[in-house]
Amino acid sequence: MPQIVTNSQPIWAHSPPRLIRHSDSTSDRLREAVRLIVLDIERRLNPVTRLRNQLEALLDVDDANGYRFRPTGYAYQNAQAYLEGLGNLVEPLYFGSPSLTSDGEGGIDIEWEGNGRQVTLSCRAGNNQQDFLYRQEGDSYEARDLTPDTLQETLIWLGHYDRRPRT
Amino acid sequence: MIDARVLEQYSCSQIVYRAATGSDWIRQNGKVRKQAFYRRQNHDPNGLSCAPTQADCTLHLDRPTHGTITLHVGRVRDLGLDVIPTDPTHANIVGVPYREGDDKARATFLASKLAEIARSISN
Numbered sequence: 001m002p003q004i005v006t007n008s009q010p011i012w013a014h015s016p017p018r019l020i021r022h023s024d025s026t027s028d029r030l031r032e033a034v035r036l037i038v039l040d041i042e043r044r045l046n047p048v049t050r051l052r053n054q055l056e057a058l059l060d061v062d063d064a065n066g067y068r069f070r071p072t073g074y075a076y077q078n079a080q081a082y083l084e085g086l087g088n089l090v091e092p093l094y095f096g097s098p099s100l101t102s103d104g105e106g107g108i109d110i111e112w113e114g115n116g117r118q119v120t121l122s123c124r125a126g127n128n129q130q131d132f133l134y135r136q137e138g139d140s141y142e143a144r145d146l147t148p149d150t151l152q153e154t155l156i157w158l159g160h161y162d163r164r165p166r167t
Numbered sequence: 168m169i170d171a172r173v174l175e176q177y178s179c180s181q182i183v184y185r186a187a188t189g190s191d192w193i194r195q196n197g198k199v200r201k202q203a204f205y206r207r208q209n210h211d212p213n214g215l216s217c218a219p220t221q222a223d224c225t226l227h228l229d230r231p232t233h234g235t236i237t238l239h240v241g242r243v244r245d246l247g248l249d250v251i252p253t254d255p256t257h258a259n260i261v262g263v264p265y266r267e268g269d270d271k272a273r274a275t276f277l278a279s280k281l282a283e284i285a286r287s288i289s290n
Binding site: 134 | 186188189190191200202205207208209228229232266267271272273275276279
């Protein structure tokens with residue numbers, strides 16, 4: 001865990017003698033403030049958390065002009081599960097920065113782009129539809145069934161990371 | 168009665184306009200997302216709606232839009248698709264399948280290519 005330092009020493013190194021109860025309280029509050037700041041930084045840096053927040057934001061989108069922009073519960077839950085799964089499948093900092101977009105039918109697209117390639121994980125609106133992986137480079141494209149293996153292989157193809165999965 | 172002359176095929180140099188109904192169909196850098204060209208089962212039975220003028224593309228819409236997407240008809244035809252006028256103020260981009268079954272890859276690809284050739288006008 002990173003330490004926030006002042007004059008090359010951790011700020012808690014400057015705590016006054018423990019006999020002074022009032023200052024103990026001040027020091028505790030300072031420690032708590034630092035802990036919260038570090039947690040906040042970690043949260044902001046964690047792509048899974050950022051994507052979870054983006055996903056929640058989709059629930060606030062209004063439908064319009066005959067399009068269903070707000071995701072169905074089915075699509076939302078699947079997208080959430082995939083994002084959590086991604087965090088376990090690969091190191092979070094290495095799975096790039098996908099964007100989340102409504103498909104206009106109550107589904108959600110999780111999209112990656114890079115190196116002239118694009119990958120879309122389509123989370124469909126209902127259980128009568130099949131979620132799938134789509135990848136494209138130039139005029140070459142294919143859709144694949146979604147499994148942990150195909151997802152990992154596709155992200156490797158995309159070039160966002162080259163590490164093996166966690167064991 | 169619709170004047171048949173008005174419904175003649177669009178020339179390849181014609182520009183058509185599509186309302187950006189989705190708030191994120193146009194990215195901050197002005198590029199268009201492929202989701203703007205997904206054909207929806209319950210919404211686009213005859214193709215993707217567009218119009219011959221910017222003003223026409225928002226006719227009959229009940230909610231505000233988030234900009235306008237433009238397409239060059241000739242470039243749409245280069246993709247093997249077509250733009251067919253249905254009345255003097257409306258046309259359909261035809262040939263994009265639904266994202267279902269064996270068509271889902273081609274449907275996504277065509278949506279991506281349409282997004283690639285599209286330009287945007289912000290509101």
